[in-house]
Amino acid sequence: MAAFWRRKAQRLARADGSRKGALDERAAAVVRLLNGRAPFCTTSSCSGRLVLAQGSAADTSGCGIHKKNCTWLMVTHETCIKDDVMTALEKATGDVVLKFEPFVLHVLCQELQDAQLLHSVAVNSGFRNSGITVGKGGKIMMAVRSTHCLEVPLSHKGKLMVSEEYIDFLIHVANQKMEENIRRIDRFYKRLEVALKPAISTNSSPSEEMESRSRYLHRRKRRTVQEQDPHTSPKDHREELEHEGDTESSLGVFAEMTI
Structure with a gap:
């Protein structure tokens, strides 16, 4: 616990x-x-x-990373219009790709059950590529991710390789992805607020907080099972949830991706 608080203090104090x-x-x-x-x-x-990125496509992988061999001709966290894309493409002298990169968040967690709670909320908000990793010294990291991406080459050595009609189409697709991404972030925030409410009650003991979190996870699992197969009997739902509970502590359930 002391190690976690030390890491958190150092992280929050960092520029x-x-x-x-x-x-x-x-x-x-x-x-x-x-x-x-x-x-x-x-x-x-x-x-x-x-993002309109010039350089190797591999050099632009990962939100927040701006590598030496990559130049951003355009970047926006909102929907975009064709004029902005075409103006940016006029600056191209190399290979350019249009990319949409969805919301990503990395969170250091104090205990495994904290990471599991966050994972449950993320997955049920649409971030289905989320996962948990445990590093050396017991460092627990939770990554909120999705596969809601787009990456399309547009030019080669400064020459535009596609028609403006196709660029129109790509912008429409990319904007749709951005709008869905915004909806998922809003959904994630609202569900996170609900999930964390029991944990911040000043009158709750540690055991009560853990019980509240456990009930939240159970409710989410039950709802997910019912949505997946609405014709299954209540008895079958209970049996499936009991089976899932036996393996809930296994990291394999949550290791859909690694950091």
Whole structure:
């Protein structure tokens, strides 16, 4: 526990090292909500973005990373219009890709059950590529991610390789993804508020807080099972949930991705 508090204090005291140098507006509410709770500390975030990147596609992988061999011709955390894309493409001298990168958040967690709670909320909010890793010294990290991405080459050696009609289509698709990304962030924040309420009650003992979290996880599992197969009998639902409860402590359930 002491190690977690030391890491959290060091992280929160550190200056923002991102290219932007500040929190994305849409991610700020989630970040502040989590950092205001004792068991959590966010380490990096991006609210989602549309990028025209010049350079190797591999050099642009990962939100918040701006590598030496990559130049951003355009970046926005909102929907975009064709004129902005075409103006940015006029600056191209190399290979350019249009990318949509969805919301991503990395959170240091005090206990495994804290990470499991956050994982449950993330998955049920649409971030189904989320996962938990446990590092050396018991460091527990929770990553909120999704596969709601887009990456399309547009030019080669400065020459546009697609028609403007196709660019129109791509912008429409990318904007739809951005709008869905915004909805997922809003849903995640609202569900996170509900999930964390029992844990911040000043009148609750540690055992009561753990019981409240357990009830929240159970409710989410039951709802998920019912949505997946509404024709299954209540008895079958109970049996499936009991079986899932036996393996809930296994990291394998949550290791859909690693950091």
